[in-house]
Each structure stands twice: as structure tokens, then as C-alpha cells.
Amino acid sequence: MPSAEPARAVSYWLAAGEPARAPALAGAATADVVIIGAGFTGLWTALRLLETDPALKVAIVEMEHVGFGATGRNGGFCQASLTHGLENGLRHYPDEAHLLHREGMANLRATVDFVRDNGIECDLEATGELSLADHPRQVDEFREHVELATAHGERAVFLDGDAARAEVHSPRWTAGAWHPDSCVMLDPAKLARGLARVAHERGAVLYEGTRVTALERVAGGIRVRTAAADGAPGEIRARYAVVATSAYSGWLGRLRPLFVPVYDYVLVSEPLTPPQHDAIGWRNRQGLADANNQFHYFRLTADDRVLWGGFDAVYHPHNGVGPAYDRRPATFERLAANWRRTFPQLADLRWPYRWGGAIDTTSRFTMTLGQTMGGRVVYALGYTGLGVGASRWAAGIARDFILRPESDLLRLRFVRSRPVPFPPEPLRSLGVETVRNELARADANDGRRGRLLRTLDGLGIGFDS
């Protein structure tokens, strides 16, 4: 893959500017609520707690820096859906899907308002998302999907093959489904840094470079043990702790059955020249995604680069996460080859930024929320690749567990129920790998799902990127 600049493991978003780091925790501290993890979930939880009780003493403890995890590495599609799509919501929560759909749309509007009202410059573009079919069998599925979304009160537009190809010039498209109102595009690292700034202004205290090593139940609350990068120990006593550590949550044993970390990879190109942009169309700058099990998502950045990600979804045994997995040359090559097949007119596009990140995947593709350790520890994770928008809503639930136990939202099955647990190793690796292979086989076989996938579908268990 030719490249003018050396490829960097860090994401394109995080590479742009290094804000000053908050100090690590040294010694002992106290708080009403301590939040573990400074990604979207942790930052929104701080903000939502302070929105309800501005006097609350909130501390955020982050092992690296704001946005280090999936938050600083994602595609920047900020979607309304809380349920990984309307169809998945209807499959798992038929009685609640309509309400959840409305909650998601309201959550997206509140996110956009928050960004505007707090002067967060995160290159937000309200372009909507255009899903693209690349197989004749998907055309009717797209028509049905548009009808379904419309029936749930969402604006959605079906595009036939000509219209889809006119929008974004690839011979592959057979249809499109445009969702103008259910997705905005943004720079996730700028959003995360903006949220951290506002949380700080509202009184939250952030400790970066501080890893939480253990939680202990103590009289009246919880003790959070920490270690700074140099190994210096610390502790925070608080009434409550919120675990917002996403795909890294294996450090807390009781969360391990609930998720698997699945690595997803991204390329970002050099800025398109005007002739290159003309060659691809894409004048409306929507977020784009194809509709296969192994799918690509792609978008334009503010400086007109292409971000092209997805397809491979890689599980490393024993819930493996860490910098060793941030680069995967075989996947980078595959992504670049898939790009060339999709857009042969831009086959020579160069990709100076390439990286990977871990996605907290649940067996039902939707978040899992709950309380443990006598109710003193709240957790929120498992967005399965759609947490940029949904994390704000989950943060509202984390807040409700602590400050508003009477909230009706806490009674939802979506909130109370748990996903089917993943088995321990070695079955976990074997299971994930088998399902991944079956999904690839279904894509290669006109979308026809084999017996294993049909059985898992029947049980409400699945797996994709």
C-alpha cells in the first residue's frame, strides 16, 4: 500500500493536537462518584450527574488519556439508534423498540444541542447516513427497511441503483437508504476533548495516567485502588463508582462474561484533490456504509480525506486488548484492496493513517447496563460498534441508577436484562471464530445464512463488526 507519510498507530483524530494532560492521582482522594474511564461513556456520565446535581463531587480516573480507547479511534458516525438498528431492536425488545427509537432520536438531538450550546468544535456535519446495497437481493430488504423506519416516524428515503450510484460513484451499488435525521458526522476526539473541558468547567476532577486496579466494598461506599504510570499507588473513596471501561472491562471479573473485545480497523487517506473528489461524487458528504455482514463504513473528514473502515472483525484470545493489536497489516491490505474494487477510479489513493481499536461486543449487539457490589458500582458497556451517540443515553441511565432510582427508564427490559453470556476460553475463541467464518461464508453465498447462524439468530445471539 503506497503511502507518502509514514503510517501511524495512533488514530487520525488523536494525532491532531495533544492537549495538556491532567495529573495522575497521587495518594488518597474522596468523591461522591468516581468514574473509571474517560471515553464517551465516562465523560457523559460525569456531565449527566452534574446536570442533575451540580454540587456532586465527581472524579474521573483514566489509565491513559481522554479518548484513548474506542472514543478516539472510531468512524465518527454519531447515530440515533440505541439498539444497533431498528430491526435488531424489534427482534430483541419488540415491546420497547418504538420507545427506544424515539429515545434515540431525542438523544441525538440533545447531543447536537449540547455541542452547540457549549461551543464544542468537533466538525459536526448533519449529513445523515446513506446505507448502500451492493447485491440485487438487498434491494427489497432496503425498501422494507425504509418502510419500517418511516412507520416508526423517521424520515427515510429509498434510492434505486441509479440514484445511489449518482450520489456516490461506484458501480457496486444496487440501491440506497438515506436517513437524513438519524446520524450526524463528527470528529470524535474533538468531541471527547470538548466534553472533558465542559466536565472540568462544571467541577469534575480528571486524573489521567491512572489505572484502576481494584474495587473494594467499604462502609458507606466503595474504595477504588489505583496505580499511576510509575506504579505509585493511590485510592479514592466514593459513595459510588461507575465502570466505563468498555472493551477493556476484563479487569473486573464479573463483567467478563458480558462482552468480547473485537478489533475493528480503519484507513484514512490523504486529502482528496478536487479532481479526485469529482471522480467519486459524494457531494452531500453523508456517512456511508454497505449492508453486508462484513461491512465497510466510510466518510469524509473536515479536510476532505476518506475514512474507510470495517470488514474484518478480529478477536484475540482471552479478551486480548492493547497496543500490540492496534496495527494489523493483513487487514490494512484487505481494506485497501476492497477500496480499489469499490472505487477503481481512485485506486491510487494513499492511506497515511491506519489503526485499530477494540469494540465491546455483546451477544445481542446492544449495551448492557447494571449495578453490582450492593448497588455501589454501576456499569455501562457493550454498544457493539455504535456507542458514539448511544453512550450519552447510557450515561443518563448510569446517572439514574445513582440519583434517580424512580426513573421509568430503569424499568425497561432493555436496561434490566442481560445478554446471553459468552463462555470462558477456549470455547470463547472457538465460538467467535466459528461465527465469524460463518458470517463471511454467508456474504460469499448471496447472504444465505447457514444452519449455525440461523440457530443463533433464533436464540438471539449474533456477531458482526
Ligand SMILES: Cc1cc2nc3c(=O)[nH]c(=O)nc-3n(C[C@H](O)[C@H](O)[C@H](O)COP(=O)(O)OP(=O)(O)OC[C@H]3O[C@@H](n4cnc5c(N)ncnc54)[C@H](O)[C@@H]3O)c2cc1C
Ligand atoms: C475502529 C472503531 C470504529 C468505530 N466506529 C464507530 C462509529 O462510527 N460510530 C459509533 O457509534 N461507534 C463506533 N465505534 C464504537 C465507539 O467508538 C464506542 O462504542 C465508544 O467510543 C465507547 O466509548 P466508551 O467510553 O464506552 O469506551 P472507550 O472509549 O473505550 O473508553 C474506555 C476508557 O477506559 C479506560 N480504561 C480502561 N481500563 C481502565 C482502568 N482499569 N483504569 C482506568 N481507565 C481505564 C481506557 O483507557 C479508555 O479510555 C467504533 C469503535 C472502533 C474501535
